[in-house]
Amino acid sequence: MTSAERTVRAPRSARWQGWPRWVARATVVWGVLYAGFGLGCALTGTTLRYHGGGPGASWPGWAVMTVGVSAAAVSGAVAVYGLRPALRVLLLAACVLAGITAFSLLMDVITLMVGQGVDSPASTANKALSAVGAVLLAATARSDRPSAGTAVRAPSAAPRSIQLAAWAGTLAFVPYAAMKLVWAFGGTFAGITGEEMLAVSERNGASGLFLTLESWGLDPSALLAGLGVFLLWGLVRPWGQVFPRWTPFLRGRRVPRRLPLVPALLGAATLAPYGVVGIGYLLLATSGAVTMRPGDFHSPDDALLVGWIGMVAFAVYGLALTLAARSYWLRTRPPRRPPADAGLRCGGPWDRTANSP
Numbered sequence: 023m024t025s026a027e028r029t030v031r032a033p034r035s036a037r038w039q040g041w042p043r044w045v046a047r048a049t050v051v052w053g054v055l056y057a058g059f060g061l062g063c064a065l066t067g068t069t070l071r072y073h074g075g076g077p078g079a080s081w082p083g084w085a086v087m088t089v090g091v092s093a094a095a096v097s098g099a100v101a102v103y104g105l106r107p108a109l110r111v112l113l114l115a116a117c118v119l120a121g122i123t124a125f126s127l128l129m130d131v132i133t134l135m136v137g138q139g140v141d142s143p144a145s146t147a148n149k150a151l152s153a154v155g156a157v158l159l160a161a162t163a164r165s166d167r168p169s170a171g172t173a174v175r176a177p178s179a180a181p182r183s184i185q186l187a188a189w190a191g192t193l194a195f196v197p198y199a200a201m202k203l204v205w206a207f208g209g210t211f212a213g214i215t216g217e218e219m220l221a222v223s224e225r226n227g228a229s230g231l232f233l234t235l236e237s238w239g240l241d242p243s244a245l246l247a248g249l250g251v252f253l254l255w256g257l258v259r260p261w262g263q264v265f266p267r268w269t270p271f272l273r274g275r276r277v278p279r280r281l282p283l284v285p286a287l288l289g290a291a292t293l294a295p296y297g298v299v300g301i302g303y304l305l306l307a308t309s310g311a312v313t314m315r316p317g318d319f320h321s322p323d324d325a326l327l328v329g330w331i332g333m334v335a336f337a338v339y340g341l342a343l344t345l346a347a348r349s350y351w352l353r354t355r356p357p358r359r360p361p362a363d364a365g366l367r368c369g370g371p372w373d374r375t376a377n378s379p
Contacts, residue, residue, distance in 0.1 A: 045158065045162050046100040046101040046165060048158055049093060049155075049159060049161075049162045050094050052151075052158050053092075053094025053095075055151070056086060056152075056155055057086070057088075059090070059147070059148070060083045060084065060085070060087035060088075063086065063144060064083030064087060067080055069142065070082040070086065070144055093113075093116045093120075093155065096109055096112045097162055100162055100165065105163075105165055114163050116159050120152040120153070120155040120156040120159060123148065123149060123152035124149045124152040125149070125296075126296065127146070127149040127152075127153055128293065129292060175353060177264055179259055180346065180353065181349065184345055184346055187345045187346065188255060188342055190338055191254050191339040191341070191342025191343060192254065192255075192339075195247045195251060195335050197334075198247060198332060198335040199241075199244040202243050202244040202247075203241055204216070205220075205241065206240060206241040206244070212324040212325075212328050213320045213321065213324040214318070214320065214324065222318045247335075253282060253343075254343055257286055257347055262350065263353070283350060286347040289340065290343040290344040290347055293340030294337065294341050296333075296336055296337075297334070297335070297337025297338070297340050300329070300332070301333045301334065304329050304333055307322075
């Protein structure tokens with residue numbers, strides 16, 4: 023018996039054992055709140071666009087209200103009549119829409135972490151609500167799955183191919199982190215000095231903590247990249263299935279083993295498409311099909327160089343994180359219980375007739 027096949031018994035809260043009973047009702051509540059949020063934005067003229075308003079800027083609010091009302095209605099039907107195939111399709115469609123809306127939420131979170139204000143608070147709130155809704159809608163679409171009991175699989179490593187993907191995601195961040203650290207230590211890269219980059223950060227509204235770390239040679243973006251690599255390897259190595267429990271502030275508490283999937287899915291859903299789309303744009307800019315704006319750099323070529331380093335890092339890491347998260351989910355699924363008559367049908371140890379004379 024391999025380590026992946028061995029199981030251990032773990033306590034499980036009765037509250038979570040009954041999650042299929044309440045998840046549909048929770049989704050109904052979310053749908054009503056989301057619809058109210060969209061209606062309020064539409065009536066007050068608050069735009070949900072990332073870069074502000076303009077003609078027809080209120081239509082996203084009406085769209086959000088429509089999605090919220092639809093999700094509440096379908097989830098209510100699930101709570102009353104049970105999960106039917108047609109309802110599952112509608113739930114998954116709403117889940118996809120909510121996931122698309124939540125795109126780039128991680129970028130807004132990072133922006134807030136470094137003390138800079140987001141371009142549109144309403145847009146960020148919409149993304150956060152959409153992310154919550156995507157999780158609830160997906161859970162409701164799977165709410166007819168029977169409980170697998172309290173057994174959990176023993177910690178195991180991901181297959182070799184997934185670990186190679188993790189190495190690719192790690193190495194992709196090396197040029198990005200090196201570029202950031204060059205600027206943090208006052209060096210020059212892509213024609214711009216560390217002092218100029220610090221001035222740009224200050225002009226863009228960076229917090230005092232961000233500027234202090236930069237002055238110490240600790241770029242916050244490089245530190246976040248390090249945390250991302252730590253998360254990536256936690257998803258593919260056995261210690262990643264137990265590390266929430268050995269952290270000091272969680273020791274002795276009941277922590278879901280799948281806790282690392284929350285930041286993993288958020289990062290994968292943001293960084294992978296962001297990097298892939300960014301690489302597509304950079305290919306067009308490199309070929310001369312579109313014009314690359316210099317932005318804070320001295321020339322379009324400098325901006326193109328930095329763009330390639332950043333987008334390749336985001337795309338490769340995002341794809342690696344996607345593969346690692348899927349592997350982690352498969353390796354932490356509770357094992358299926360054998361049917362009650364499995365021993366009788368297979369002549370196993372439960373088959374009393376197998377040992378009779």
